[in-house]
Amino acid sequence: MKIVLINISLRPEAKRRELPVGLAYILTAVKKAGFDFDFIDMDINDITMPQLEEILSKTTYDVCAFGCIVTGFKFAIQIAKIVKKINPQTVIIAGNSLSTSIPELLLNNTEVDIGVMSEGDITIVELLQVLENKKPLSGVKGIVYRENGKIVFTPDRPAIANLDEIGFPDWGIFDLEKYKEYSYINMDVTSTDNVLSFPLNSARGCPHRCSFCYHVFKEKKYRKYSKQAIMDEVKRLHYEYGCDFVSFWDELTFANIQSAKDMLDGFSKLDFRIGWDAITRGDVFKKEHVSLIKDLKAVGCDNIKYSLENASEEILAAMNKKINVAQFIEQSKAIWEGGCVPFTSVVFGYPQETPESIKKTIDVCEECNIFPSVGFLLPLPATPIYEWARENGYITDEVAYLKRIGDRQDFHINMTKMSDEQYIGTVTDCLVALAKKMGLQFDSVFKTVRYTKPKIMSSSGTG
Numbered sequence: 001m002k003i004v005l006i007n008i009s010l011r012p013e014a015k016r017r018e019l020p021v022g023l024a025y026i027l028t029a030v031k032k033a034g035f036d037f038d039f040i041d042m043d044i045n046d047i048t049m050p051q052l053e054e055i056l057s058k059t060t061y062d063v064c065a066f067g068c069i070v071t072g073f074k075f076a077i078q079i080a081k082i083v084k085k086i087n088p089q090t091v092i093i094a095g096n097s098l099s100t101s102i103p104e105l106l107l108n109n110t111e112v113d114i115g116v117m118s119e120g121d122i123t124i125v126e127l128l129q130v131l132e133n134k135k136p137l138s139g140v141k142g143i144v145y146r147e148n149g150k151i152v153f154t155p156d157r158p159a160i161a162n163l164d165e166i167g168f169p170d171w172g173i174f175d176l177e178k179y180k181e182y183s184y185i186n187m188d189v190t191s192t193d194n195v196l197s198f199p200l201n202s203a204r205g206c207p208h209r210c211s212f213c214y215h216v217f218k219e220k221k222y223r224k225y226s227k228q229a230i231m232d233e234v235k236r237l238h239y240e241y242g243c244d245f246v247s248f249w250d251e252l253t254f255a256n257i258q259s260a261k262d263m264l265d266g267f268s269k270l271d272f273r274i275g276w277d278a279i280t281r282g283d284v285f286k287k288e289h290v291s292l293i294k295d296l297k298a299v300g301c302d303n304i305k306y307s308l309e310n311a312s313e314e315i316l317a318a319m320n321k322k323i324n325v326a327q328f329i330e331q332s333k334a335i336w337e338g339g340c341v342p343f344t345s346v347v348f349g350y351p352q353e354t355p356e357s358i359k360k361t362i363d364v365c366e367e368c369n370i371f372p373s374v375g376f377l378l379p380l381p382a383t384p385i386y387e388w389a390r391e392n393g394y395i396t397d398e399v400a401y402l403k404r405i406g407d408r409q410d411f412h413i414n415m416t417k418m419s420d421e422q423y424i425g426t427v428t429d430c431l432v433a434l435a436k437k438m439g440l441q442f443d444s445v446f447k448t449v450r451y452t453k454p455k456i457m458s459s460s461g462t463g
Contacts, residue, residue, distance in 0.1 A: 001062045001063065001131065001132045002059060002061045002063070003030070003035060003038070003061065003062065003063045003064075003128065004039070004040060004056070004061045004063070004065075005027060005037055005039050005064075005065045005066065006039075006040045006041075006065070006066040006079065007020050007023055007043050007044075008042055008043070008066055008067075008072055008076070009042040009043035009046070009047070009075075010043075010069070010071065010072050011407070012046065015182075016182050017043055017044055017179065017182040018182075018183075018199065019171065019174060019179055019183075019198070019199055020043070021199050021249045022067065022095075022096055023067060023096075024169035024174070025120075025121055025166070025169055025201075026065075026067065026095065026121065027039065027169070027170070028167075028168075028169045028170045028173070029121045029124055029166070031170060031173065033125040033128070035125075039173060040052065040055060041174065041175065044179055045178070049078050049079070049082065052079065053085070056083060060087055061083075062090065062091065062131070063091045063128065064091070064092050065092075065093040065094070065124070066079060066094060067094055067095030067096035067098060067099070068096055068097075068098050069096060069097045069098065070097045070098050070101050070380060071380075071405050073098065073106075073110075073402040073403060074402070074403045076094060076106070077109070077403070080092050080094075080110045080112050081110075081111055091113050091131060092111060092113045092114070093113065093124070093127065094106060094110075094114070094116070095116040096120075096216055097215065097216050097380075099115030100117050100382075101382040102398075103115050103117065103151070104151055105381075105399065105402065107151055108151070109399050113145060114143055114145045115143060115144040116142065117142045117143060117156070117157070118142060118156075118157065118216050118220065119142070119157065119159060119160060119204070119216065120142075121160065121166050122157065122160065123141065123142040123143060123157055126139075126140045127140050127143060137152075137154070141155050141156065141157040142154065142157030159204075159205075159217070159223065160204075160223070163204065163223055163224070163225045163229070164226050164229045167229075168200070168201070168233045171198070176241065180196060195245045195275060196242055196243055196244045197243070197244070197246075198241060198245070198246060198247070199246075199247050200233055200234065200237065200246045200247065200249060201250060202224060202230050202250055203222065203223060203224040203250045203255075204217050204220070204222070204224075204250075204251075205217035205218075205220050205222040205223060205251060206251040206252045207222045207252075207255065208252075208320075208321075209320055210309075210319050210320055211318065211320045211383060211385050212319060212377065212378075212383055212384075213380075213383065214381070215251055222252065227262050227263075228266075230266060231266040231270070234246055234267075234270065234276075238272060238274055245274065245276065246274060246275070246277075247276070247277055248276065248277060248278050252280065252281070253278040253280060254279070254280035254284055254304075255281075255284075256284060257284060257285075257292070260278075260280075260284070260285075260292065260296065261292065263278065263301075264299060267299035267300055268295075268299045274300050275300045275301075276300050276301055277301065277303045278301065278304055278305070279304075279305045279306065280304060281307075281323065282307055282308055282328040282331055282344070283327035283328065284306075284331065285330075285331045285334045285335060286330055287330055287333070287334050289334055290334050290337045290338045291338075292338070293334060293335055293337070293339065293340055294338045294339055296338070296340065297339040297340050303340055303341035304335050304340050304342055305344070306328075306342070306343075307321075308325070308328045308346055308361065308365070308372065309321055310348070310353075310361050311325050311357065312353075312360060312361070314352050314357075315357060318350050318352060319350070328344075328368070329367060329368055332344070332368035336368075336369065342368065343370070344365065344368075344373070345372055345374070345375065346365070346372045346373070346375070347408075348361070348377065349376050349416060350377060350415070351388075351415045351416060351417075353377075353418070353423075354417075355418065355422065355426045358427055358430055359430055362430040362431065362433075362434050365434060366437060371434060371435065371438055374427065374431060375408030376408060376409070376410070376411050376412065376413075376424075378412055378413070379394075381398075381402070389413070389415060394413060395413070401413075411424055
C-alpha cells in the first residue's frame with residue numbers, strides 16, 4: 001500500500017517555521033507500526049499547490065493523509081481536490097482540529113474521505129491496517145467517514161492514559177538541516193547569542209474551558225508525561241539533535257506550583273546547561289513564589305507564557321477564564337522579580353468590548369511591563385463563542401467563513417458595537433502607544449514580540 005503524508009503550509013510567507021508537533025507524533029506512530037510512506041513537507045520546502053500536484057502525479061498513492069488546525073480548511077479543500085484529480089481512488093484522511101471540530105462540514109464540502117477525531121496516535125495505525133487489509137471502517141474507533149451517502153461516526157476512542165507509552169516524535173523524519181535555519185533564536189541563557197530550539201510536548205489537554213479556545217484534546221483528561229520521561233527527552237534532544245533550548249509545546253505546562261517544582265527538580269539534575277520556557281495560567285505564581293522563580297531561572301527557564309486575554313472582568317467572565325486582573329498583575333511582577341521574562345496574549349473583540357476595555361487591557365500590560373501578543377477574536381467551530389456568533393447572525397455561511405479565516409492577528413469578524421474602523425483603530429493606537437512607551441520597534445505591533453533586554457521590575461512594580 002502506497003502512503004503519502006503531507007505537512008500543509010498555513011503561513012507560506014512566515015519568517016519562522018516550526019516543526020509540526022502534532023503531525024510528528026502521527027508520522028512517528030506510522031513509522032513504528034512498520035508502514036513505509038512518502039512525506040511531503042510543503043512548509044519547510046515552500047511547495048506551492050501546482051508543485052504539489054506535480055509531485056503527487058509521479059506516484060499512484062492508495063492513501064493520502066494530512067492534518068492541520070481548522071483555519072487551514074481552505075488548504076484542505078485544494079489538496080483533496082488535487083489528490084482526487086490525480087487518482088480518484090486514493091483514500092484521503094484528515095486529522096487535527098480540521099476534522100475534530102468540523103467533521104460534517106469537512107466531509108460534505110471537501111473530497112476528504114475519512115476524518116481522524118481527537119487523539120490520532122493509535123487511530124491512524126489501526127485505520128491504515130484496516131485499509132491495507134480491506135476490512136470495514138466501522139471497526140476503528142475515533143473516526144468519521146461517508147458511507148452510502150451518510151456520515152458515520154464510530155465510537156469515541158478513549159484518551160491515551162499513559163503518555164510515556166507512546167514516547168516522543170522521531171525528529172529524524174524531518175529535514176532538520178532546513179528547519180534549523182528557522183529554529184535559531186536569541187536567548188539570554190547560554191554563552192552564545194543564538195541557540196537551537198526544539199519543541200517538546202510534556203502534556204496533553206487543559207482542564208480549563210475558555211469559551212473561545214479549541215484544541216483536539218478538548219473534553220479529554222489533562223495528562224502529563226512522567227518527570228523522568230520529560231527529562232529523558234530533554235537529554236535526547238540535546239545530545240542527539242544539538243538542542244540548546246526546549247520550547248514546551250503544551251496547552252498547559254505548569255498546571256500548578258507542584259508541576260513547576262517537579263520541572264525545577266528535573267532540570268537541576270541535568271549535567272549540561274540548557275534553556276527552556278513553559279506555559280501556565282495567569283494565576284499560578286504569587287509573590288510568595290519569587291524564590292521558586294529564581295530557582296527556575298537558575299536552571300535555564302528563560303520565559304513563562306500565560307494569558308491575560310482581557311482586563312475587563314465582564315469579558316473575562318464571558319470567556320470563562322476564571323482568573324482576575326489582580327492575580328495576573330501579581331504573577332507578572334513575581335516573574336519579573338524572579339528573573340524570568342513574562343509573555344502574555346490578549347484577545348479583543350468579545351461583544352462586550354469597548355474602547356475603554358481595550359485601553360484598560362493595554363494599561364494592565366503597561367503596568368506589568370509586557371508587550372502582549374495580540375489577537376482579534378476569531379470564533380472557532382465547536383466553541384461557545386462560535387455558537388453565539390452563529391445564533392446572533394455574525395456567521396451565516398459557515399463554509400464561506402471557514403474559507404476566509406486565518407491567523408488571529410488578522411481582522412476577520414466584528415461582533416462589538418464599534419465600527420470596524422473604531423475597533424481596529426483603537427487596538428492599533430493603543431498598541432503603538434505602548435510600544436513607544438516601552439521603546440520597542442516593530443514591522444507590525446500585531447506580531448509576537450521577543451524581549452532581548454527586558455527591564456527587570458521590582459516587587460513594587462516600578463522599574
